Amino acid sequence: MGFFFKNKKKNKEEETVTPVVETTPEVPAKEGMILVREGIKLGLPTVSMEEAIVAAGELLRDLGYVDDDYIPAMIRRNEEASVYMGLGLAIPHGTEDAKRDVKRSGIIVMQYPDGVEFNGGTAQLVIGIAGVGDEHLEILGQITEAVTEEEILEELKKTTDVDYVLNTFTN
Template identity: 45%
Template sequence: MNNLLTADKIMMNAKASSKEEAIRLAGELLVRGGHVSPAYVDKMQDREQLATTYIGSGVAIPHGTNESKQEIQSTGISIVQVPDGVDFGEGNVAYLLIGIAAVGDEHLEVLSNIAVICSEEENVTRAVQAKTPEEIIALFAEGM
C-alpha cells in the first residue's frame, strides 16, 4: 500500500460550491492516479445519494458503491483540502475530503486507518491548514 497517497492525488486550497463538485474533484484525482475508471466517479455520487459520507470533525470520505468494484484498478486515496468548507447537508461542513478506492477488502484497513487519524481533531486541523501536499502525506504516513 506504498503508493496509497502521493502528492499528485492531493488538491490544496480547493473551492467547491457543492458536495457533488467536491466529490467529483476527489474522484478525478483517483482517476488521474490510475486507481479507477471515470465511471467510478459517478458511483461515488451514487453512494452519496444513499447515505452521506460525512464522518464528522469536518471530514468526508467519498467512495463508490458495492457495484463499482469492477471500476477499481488499484487501491488508493485522494485528498481534497477545502479551507472554506463545503456543505454536506444537515449543517455538516467538510474541510477535508478523502476519496477512497480499494481492491477487495482493502477498504476496511484503509477506512480504519483514516478513522484513527481523523478521530484526532488536531490531525484534521493540521491537514486543513497544511501548506504543502508533503505535510498531508507526512500526517497520513504516521497512521498508515
C-alpha cells in the same frame, strides 16, 4: 517511501506497523503507494457537494486508481448514505457494485479551507478512496485512526504544506 499505519492490537505489546499496499517487483514503488503527492490538493475554492465528489473521483481516475464508471458510483453512494463523517471530514467512495471499476487501492486528499456543504455538515477535508476487494474498509479505518487527534485534523484542514499531509498519512 511506503504508506504505513500502526495496527492497534488489544495487547499493546503486539502493536505492529504494516504496509497498506505492498509493492512487488513488477509495480514501481510510486505506483504501489496508495497516497502520492499528486493526490493531495490544498487550498481549493468552495464548490458544491456533487462537484467535490466528482473532483475526488476524477483525481482518483487521473492517478490510475479507478475507471471513469467509478465516479457516478461515488455520487450514488452519497445518495444512499452521506459520505460526510463529521468533524469537517467527508470520505466519498464508490458503491459495492463499483468494485469492478477499481484498478488498484488508493486515496486522494482535497482540502477546502472554507468548506463544502454535505448532507449533515461542512467538510474542509474530502478524502476520496478506492479499495480493491474489501481493502476500502481497512483504508477507512486507517484514515480514521490517522486523524483521531483533534490537533492533527485541524491542521490538515488549514495547512498549505503538502509534505505535512503526506507525512500524516505515512507515519
